[in-house]
Amino acid sequence: MTSITVTAQAYAAGARVTGLDLRKPLTPEQIATVQAAWHDHLVLAFPDQDLTAPQLIAFTAQMGEVERNDNVPYYRDPDYPEVLLVSNKPRNGKPSETRNTGRNWHADLTYTDRPAKGSVLMCKEKPPIGGDTMFANMYMAYETLSPVLRDFIETLDAVHDITLIKGFERRDPAQIADMKRANPPIAHPVVRTHPETGRKLLFISERIRNFVGMTEEESRPLLRFLNDHATAPEFVYRHQWALNDVVMWDNRCTLHIALKDFDQSQPRHMMRCSMRGEKSGYVIQPESKDDASLKSALAAVS
Template sequence: MTVIAGPADSVLRPYRIPADGLYEGPRVLRRTPDGWEDRPYELFEVVPQAATIGAEIRGLDLSRPVSAALRAELNRALLEWKVLFFRGQHLTSGAQREFARNWGELETNPLLAAGDAGDVVRFDKAAGGVPTFENVWHTDVTFRERPALGAVLQLREVPPAGGDTMWADMAAAYDNLAPEIKERIDGARAVHDYLPGFARFYSTAQLAPFQGEFPPVEHPVVRRHPETGRRMLFVNASFTTRIVGLEEAESDRLLRLLYQQAQVPEFQVRFRWRAGDIAFWDNRATQHYAVNDYAPHRRVAERVAIAGDRPY
């Protein structure tokens, strides 16, 4: 929005705020939807890490079987906090997979390096390696018709400093859009494609075989959470290429404005890893950013993703 001092103003010189700048002022910080019932947790301790997103879960050993009651409480915590942190778990790949399976079928990703099973992705960043899949806000695999429900990430090897991961609450990001922007994107759809996100690191020969498996798909710009009903911004800089029905310049300008919402600190949580830590996030409701600031040290992580539903 552009603001210009009126000609009748005899005190201040004329001024303007450039259009599409980030909003400056108080934020609306709702952790849960209107009408949500806050209830105490009985099976573990929840330690909030930020206003609307991120909580450390204490008092659990994730290598042990998850009962129906525990699964229900953890799922409620995931819906309320969007990303859950578990310190010092040191799970085997098998135990990590078994924990994730409590939320559904596991997803494979042929574009990423596998660990000791096809549904385990391994990120091994050796000293001096190419900084792939880092330093960009994104939601995982939105180029799929059914993007991942969530992911369980464990750090196997942690650099002495740096290598944090950040998450952003995309419901808060939507809540704080200007009314005129909400009106523009209500009912809008956007195209998502794997090529922009992977072409930065992979050759044409590596990417070409997957064009048939992953054609461009359309998703709503604003999706509703299938469990809470909350509206969330659902575009990201890695995979969203254009808004359907808009001219290229207009689409690019609007997408840049929407991408900026993930960068607001009040909507974020930042996690400093230790070896054996686990993060479990709701991929439907968040974006994340892996910070590549740890050279020349090594960072090794393994991720298991849970298959999701079609956004609406």
């Protein structure tokens, strides 16, 4: 059996893993090696893995419980609900709804009560240049904040909102109405402890509307600061895809963004599986008319 080689690709995150054939079940020792490398490097790239959808699902299942994507049903592979198609190739004669997926910094499924544990993305077709994905290390983002700010955000919860997916409102109106109903705004802690490494991390994204108990106006400058800080170039690994790359990221301690840095007339076709995350968060009920008018009445007299 060939041995596994793990080669770091950047200081912040990212390692290239060779010596495995992901079409076949891994041994317990191989799984342990992959998991350890994942904890160290957060994002693992496995080159030259020509997987079918069932093989991608089977690989993901060895890393965690496979997500069925019920919160985003329209983007699934019709034959395999576990596989999301992130593609700019027309679907049913219409432009693909996922052609601009991932265009702001985010972690997957944070608008649900089970943000993904991790995701596995496979490149099936790619433009000759570009179509890169960047990943940012949220341990580093947390550890490099000043202690006073760390204390301040320690008890904050942030409201994650599916409508803040970049370009969401330009997608199919009936589908977005459904997805909004299925995914009301949900609050998750801003500082979390990784369940496996025990390290603290910053759990933010560009899909956050406000902090719980703070107005959007109050939240905006802090959110902007935290997002800018967290995605500073020194915390980022940029993956330049090759055909048949399989990239697996720890969605609990990284953010990612899919760049529009390519010729849009060229096909880019990816298959994604996610690992189901732990239950987290609480739904934020929209403010009732009564609450809103009470607040404005108070504002008028104060």
